[in-house]
Amino acid sequence: MSQPPPTPGSPATNPAASAPSRGAKWITGRVTRDSASGPGEGPDDQGRWPLEPGRYRLVISLACPWAHRANLTRRVLGLDQVISLAVVDPIRDERGWRFWLDPDHRDPILGIEYLSEAYRATDPAYAGRFTVPALIDTLTGQVVTNDFPQLSPDLITEWVDYHQPHAPQLLPTDPEQREEHDELAEQITADVNRGVYRVGYAEDQHSYEAAYDRLFGRLDQLSQRLESRRFLFGDTVRDADIRLFTTLVRFDAVYHGLFRCNRHKLSELPVLWNYLRDLYQRPGFGDTVDFDHIKRHYYLTDTDNNPSGILPKGPDLSGWPSLKS
Structure with a gap:
């Protein structure tokens, strides 16, 4: 890793x-x-x-x-x-x-x-x-x-x-499908999950731009993949979707502004935004998200990127769907 x-x-x-x-x-x-x-x-x-x-x-x-x-x-x-x-x-x-x-x-x-x-x-x-x-x-x-x-x-x-009855098979059992899954999952971890931190804590302009391009290059590839399927591997939620969700759901609230990952907001990328909102409505996804905790932790403890300690009022959360019971 x-x-x-x-x-x-x-x-x-x-x-x-x-x-x-x-x-x-x-x-x-x-x-x-x-x-x-x-x-x-x-x-x-x-x-x-x-x-x-x-x-x-x-x-x-x-x-x-x-x-x-x-x-x-x-x-x-x-x-x-x-x-x-x-x-x-x-x-x-x-x-x-x-x-x-x-x-x-x-x-x-x-x-x-x-x-x-x-x-x-x-x-x-x-x-x-x-x-x-x-x-x-x-x-x-x-x-x-x-x-x-x-x-x-x-x-x-x-x-x-x-596991509860009918729990999703988060890891494929077929060896070839598992290999494909694990390869994509590791790319998400390296380029997206860790990628936003690489951008946010770059120590010089060259490092920042290289990390920025790597992050958005991977997001563009994932967006293209999701144009033809509901989730990363079709209609079944996998571990790779969970990995991607945890970063995407924090993107507009934290990484776009505080970490300067600002080519686009997620809400300006239609394919990824629709994918994120779809996952958000599923049990276990949206109901484990707390934007108040997310914003207060990042903005009030990261004195390097936010020395003023100002907590932003945004983003507007009205675009998020209501959670299903």
Whole structure:
């Protein structure tokens, strides 16, 4: 997987830290069907935790696109009652993500005020970033994983026995189709998901223009692909659609202005705009979007790109469709 763009400033105050690099220290446990551990036990000797409904808690920020992917996958597959959800405050301080939306400023299940407490319960000498998404073991309060590239695929493949009836097949089972899917999904991650950060944190004009051209070149290719199909792979929503959605839904609110990805707004690109609005109306998509959290996090914590701390009033959200029940 490609590395994210440079991340100027402190991770505690810079939303580029929401584009974590796998070069940072990671906690890479996994919850799998083939874990040798029994119920209530910790990971086996290969770092595999037992598959137990109700045991794990997914911690996310509604602002973070990487966390959004994990939560959206959880919702689409119907894992709401199997893996609980904790939402942190969109504003971080020098101690990182905090549970200040909850009564007494503590997560009601984990009993902690800051996500960093779970990381340090896992490893008192932990030197990485306190990132979301993070999957927490509620029995020990320890972080099972913050490896977001692996977390969503595991929700798809390891928790399959707990998917809701008629849940979409987010990853193709046919080997050739899977290869095509994974290739496009990685292009979306490299050029779109990480691409907006590469533009937003370019350190010189040449880097900015190269990143800008790469981003919009990929968006043009995706627009052309979607001219003849409803979703990226026909009429079935795939993991690649989820990856693309999490960036597109933030585009006009944040990336167009704050990150200077301003060739067009998404609302000025008819094919991508219609595709985005179509996805937005599906269960698990629009109802996991919170524009208030998104705007406050990016504009009020990114002091490099927004030193004034002014929160814009726009964009006008009247063009978004009403959500289906």
